[in-house]
Amino acid sequence: MNSTTRTIGRTAGVLTAAGAMALVATPALADSHTATVSVLHAVPDLPVDVYANGERLIDDFQPGTLTDPLSLPAGDYDLALYPADAADASGEPLLSAMDVAVPAGANATVVAHLTEAGQPALTPFVNETGDIPAGQARVTVRHVAAAPAVDVRAGGQVVVDGLTNPNEESLTVPAGTVNADVVLAGTDTVAIGPADLTLTEGATTVVYAWGSGDAGYELAVQEITGQHSAPSGVPGGSAGLADESGMPLPVGAAVVAGLALAGAGAVRLARSSR
Amino acid sequence: MRPAAATAVLGLALAVGAPTAWAVTRPEVAAGPPVQRVLERTDVAPQAPPMAPTSQAPPPGAATLPPVTVRDAAPSDAPVAPPPVRLDLPGLGVTAPVDPVGIAGDGQMELPEDVDRVGWYRHGPQPGADGNAVLAGHVDDREQGPGALFPVRDAEPGDEVTVTDAAGATTRWRVVSRELVQKQVLPLDEIFARGGPPRLVVITCGGPFLPEFSSYRDNVVVVAEPVVDGAP
Numbered sequence: 001m002n003s004t005t006r007t008i009g010r011t012a013g014v015l016t017a018a019g020a021m022a023l024v025a026t027p028a029l030a031d032s033h034t035a036t037v038s039v040l041h042a043v044p045d046l047p048v049d050v051y052a053n054g055e056r057l058i059d060d061f062q063p064g065t066l067t068d069p070l071s072l073p074a075g076d077y078d079l080a081l082y083p084a085d086a087a088d089a090s091g092e093p094l095l096s097a098m099d100v101a102v103p104a105g106a107n108a109t110v111v112a113h114l115t116e117a118g119q120p121a122l123t124p125f126v127n128e129t130g131d132i133p134a135g136q137a138r139v140t141v142r143h144v145a146a147a148p149a150v151d152v153r154a155g156g157q158v159v160v161d162g163l164t165n166p167n168e169e170s171l172t173v174p175a176g177t178v179n180a181d182v183v184l185a186g187t188d189t190v191a192i193g194p195a196d197l198t199l200t201e202g203a204t205t206v207v208y209a210w211g212s213g214d215a216g217y218e219l220a221v222q223e224i225t226g227q228h229s230a231p232s233g234v235p236g237g238s239a240g241l242a243d244e245s246g247m248p249l250p251v252g253a254a255v256v257a258g259l260a261l262a263g264a265g266a267v268r269l270a271r272s273s274r
Numbered sequence: 275m276r277p278a279a280a281t282a283v284l285g286l287a288l289a290v291g292a293p294t295a296w297a298v299t300r301p302e303v304a305a306g307p308p309v310q311r312v313l314e315r316t317d318v319a320p321q322a323p324p325m326a327p328t329s330q331a332p333p334p335g336a337a338t339l340p341p342v343t344v345r346d347a348a349p350s351d352a353p354v355a356p357p358p359v360r361l362d363l364p365g366l367g368v369t370a371p372v373d374p375v376g377i378a379g380d381g382q383m384e385l386p387e388d389v390d391r392v393g394w395y396r397h398g399p400q401p402g403a404d405g406n407a408v409l410a411g412h413v414d415d416r417e418q419g420p421g422a423l424f425p426v427r428d429a430e431p432g433d434e435v436t437v438t439d440a441a442g443a444t445t446r447w448r449v450v451s452r453e454l455v456q457k458q459v460l461p462l463d464e465i466f467a468r469g470g471p472p473r474l475v476v477i478t479c480g481g482p483f484l485p486e487f488s489s490y491r492d493n494v495v496v497v498a499e500p501v502v503d504g505a506p
Contacts, residue, residue: 040347058342066347070340135377135397175376175397198352201376201397202468208347220347228397230466232381233457236479237413237490241420242427243483244303244454254292262285268278 035074035106038222039067042113042144042208043120044215047084048094050112052077060084064210066222074104079122081112097122109222113144114212116165123166127224128204134229137175137199139207142168146212149185154178161185175201182209182217192217202228303481306431306451309495313406313464316471356440358394358401361409361476363426365433370422372409372437385412389421398466401437402445402500405468409437410477413490423478427454427494435474435498447474447498454481454492465495474498 039050041061050058058067061084077100080093095112102108107127115121125142132138141152143165152160155178160169162185181193192209197219199205204224211217306312358372375384375393385393392411399405411423435447455461465475474497481492 039342052339055339057339058344061344064347065344068343068345070342072340134381195349196351197349200352207349219349221349222347228468230462231377231383231395233460233462234383234410234477234479234493235378235385235412235489236410236477236493237415237421237483238488239414239416239419240483240485240490241414242424242480242490244481251292255289258285258288258290258292260285262282262289265278265280265282265285269282272278 033074033104034071035102035104035108036069037072037102037106038069038109040109040111040113040208040220040222041065042111042210042220044114044211046094046120048081048112049084049086051080051082051093054078064218064220066220069107069224072102074102074106076101079110081122095120095122100124107224109206111142111144111166111208113166113208113210114146116146116148118146118212121166125168125206127206128170129224129227131229132172132202132204132227134231135175135201136172137201138170138172138204138227139197139199140168140170140204142166142206142208144208144210145191145217147184147191147209147217150182150191150209151185151187152180152182152207152209154180170204173199175199180207182219192219195219197221200225202226303454304452305429306449306453306497309451309453309455309497310461310464312451312497313461313467313473313475355400355403356443357396358407358409358437359440360438361392361422362436362438363429363433363476364436365430366425366428368422368425370411383408383410385410389413389415389418392422395466399468399472401439401447401474402472404472405470406465406473406475407437408466408475408477413479413494416488421478423476423494426476426478426496427452427480429476429496434501435476437474445474446501448501449496449498451495451497453495455495456481456492457490460493460495472500 039058041063044063046063048061049056050061078098079100080096082093107129108124109127110122110124112122128138128140141160141163143150143163145165149162149164151158159171163169177196177198179194180197182191183189184191197207200223204227206222208220209217210220357374361372362369370390370392372392372394373386374396376396378384383395389412392409395408399407401407412421413424414420429449429452431449431451433449435449437445476496478494479490480494481490483490
């Protein structure tokens with residue numbers, strides 16, 4: 001217990017700095033008072049209770065589960081994770097992060113996970129929320145597993161290479177379903193998958209590689225919607241049959257005929273009056 | 275003498291009367307309230323109560339945290355609702371098969387090559403879901419002639435529209451607005467909105483034909499809202 005606490009104390013110290021930095025570097029998009037925060041549990045075999053500022057936020061949070069986006073007032077948060085079976089907020093937290101700055105307008109996911117060396121950690125990731133061109137999807141890959149560098153392949157092609165824990169990479173790709181797997185960097189040794197991933201148009205799909213050699217490696221998926229763009233227009237016709245710019249031919253013909261008739265009448269009128 | 279005068283008067287009447295009659299009887303460029311105003315209305319959701327946000331931020335300073343919902347994060351197959359397969363406007367004699375479409379290479383909405391078919395913008399809402407389901411088709415084609423949506427420029431408020439999906443279920447709609455809008459000022463964000471009350475937007479081309487661009491200047495935009503009476 002003592003060694004665990006020390007380890008966690010170290011983790012927490014690192015986290016506070018990293019958390020504050022990561023979340024501050026966020027463009028303000030939402031309204032001016034709240035931030036959008038999701039929490040992902042990616043530490044295998046360890047159900048926890050999550051506390052924010054001493055108040056219980058999530059009860060009995062299971063590995064491999066994700067909260068829906070929470071709208072939180074902007075501010076500094078003290079986060080702590082306790083074993084789910086412990087009495088409420090008693091004893092030493094498994095993980096903690098003090099004064100995590102959550103600025104207004106931020107969209108972030110806080111991930112409880114293992115480091116490459118297998119130590120528990122809390123890492124806040126800033127989610128990209130900029131507009132995505134019509135027809136496209138954004139995919140963000142995050143390495144939060146107790147594993148060395150990996151490559152991510154889609155349809156057998158490497159699309160992200162050499163990704164290390166706890167880093168991420170984003171791509172914008174045509175919307176649709178891709179067959180993806182995760183391999184040890186530079187090899188064909190499959191660590192996770194393959195799995196079919198639905199990349200929704202106009203949304204960011206965040207794919208987490210998580211787990212450990214002992215507990216197994218898995219994928220977790222988070223979808224952040226509402227970044228779609230409208231098409232640039234609607235085409236629709238090439239013949240001019242529906243043209244409404246001028247008079248149709250029969251009307252024009254009637255006018256010409258009418259004028260001719262009037263002209264003829266006028267000429268006869270003029271002649272007879274001589 | 276007399277017949278000559280009568281001929282002149284008759285001719286003048288014809289020359290003036292024909293275009294006047296044409297101008298009076300031609301379809302109006304718009305019917306019902308402006309499309310943009312209709313699309314910006316959010317208070318007409320007859321069957322869709324406003325969705326409660328997943329979590330409500332407490333006022334600043336309040337200690338209470340929002341309730342949290344949790345779900346499995348494993349990759350899952352998204353449930354696929356049956357796509358629309360047929361569009362009917364019985365009053366105008368329009369009945370057309372519908373294909374799901376996306377984005378063309380130039381960034382515009384993709385349309386079926388076949389002018390007898392209509393495209394449904396598959397990245398947007400299904401007909402009947404929250405937001406605007408957009409259906410569009412070519413008004414005509416140099417080789418194929420008039421398209422399925424050619425008569426849509428005569429749609430009037432109150433006209434009935436039916437959309438049938440792949441499972442055979444139908445949604446029923448009533449036209450509230452039809453307008454000719456120049457393509458440069460088409461309110462794309464409003465037309466392709468994915469939130470708000472369920473609406474059906476049917477689009478084709480119209481207005482003056484610009485031969486130098488082989489295309490029309492305007493879009494014909496028809497907006498319909500759900501029929502709520504539940505009659506068969």
